[in-house]
Amino acid sequence: MDSTDRLKRLRFRAWHRGTREADYMIGGFFDRYHASWSAGEIDWFEELLEEDDVDVMAWALGTLDVPERYRGAQMTAMQQLDYVEIPR
Numbered sequence: 001m002d003s004t005d006r007l008k009r010l011r012f013r014a015w016h017r018g019t020r021e022a023d024y025m026i027g028g029f030f031d032r033y034h035a036s037w038s039a040g041e042i043d044w045f046e047e048l049l050e051e052d053d054v055d056v057m058a059w060a061l062g063t064l065d066v067p068e069r070y071r072g073a074q075m076t077a078m079q080q081l082d083y084v085e086i087p088r
Contacts, residue, residue: 006042007034012051022053024084025060026081033074046073 011034015027031080037045044066048056050069058064060078078084 003039003042006046010042010046010049015046015054020051022057024086025057025078025081026053028084029078033077041074044070044072054069 011027011030014030017023017026026049034042034045046086051064055064059066059070059075060081066075
């Protein structure tokens, strides 16, 4: 699969999580940052999408410790939450 198709698939998965809150958090993160991601960062995000939404959201909100495999610059960016735009 080429990178364009892979990113389209990841965008869909990021924005169709099952709850509006997870969609905004995970989908918004994807929209804000994906254009600058390296192949390794895309792999990281793809692996993150396999996790339960409640865990991803808890890691981003700081209510659960982030597993070692997800620690780093991308999780730090996710924890800023400045990318979440709530429509009115």
